[in-house]
Amino acid sequence: MKLARLLVVFLFVLISFSNTSANYLPAGNDGVIIHLSNGSNDPHRALMALTLALKMADDHDVLVFLDIHAVDLVLATAKSVEYKKFEPSKILLDKLLAKGAKIIVCPMCLEVINKTKFDLIKGAELADKADFFSFTSGRIITLDY
Secondary structure, eight states, X not given: OHHHHHHHHHHHHHHHHHHHGGGGSOOSOOEEEEXXXXXXXXXXXXXXXXXXXXXXXXXSEEEEEEOGGGGGGGBTTSOOOOOTTSOOHHHHHHHHHHTTOEEEXXXXXXXXXXXXXXXXXXXXXEOOTXXXXXXXSSOEEEEEO
16 A cells, blocks of 8 residues: 555656656747848848748747848848849848847947948847847747858
8 A cells, every 4th residue: 555655656746747847948939040141242141041030020039130241231221132032132121120020230340331320221220239138038049141
């Protein structure tokens, strides 16, 4: 009889611990960081990244971080980048902003090309280190282009 009670207690403890493993996952919506370093210098790569960001924005929090050559995509005076069957960059950026995606730009990369935050499209912002952690409440997945 004591063995049966011990077995029941052991099974209860085992079941309790197996159900708590899900509690170790962060609560909230998972987010995706799309890190984009290419712009008009590599239209295929740039538009693939923006297209993927747009698809992810249907179900997840999205942060698009642009640096190096990609900053030219979000300059207000820049021509829209086009490539084969992809939507143009200006349309993709507008759709991303409309879906609530956050678009941030490397401030030093703007300085290198003698531009400031005032040269950006409406909705794009200068990157701050807090942006990388505060745009979502769940896990963060990063994709680089």
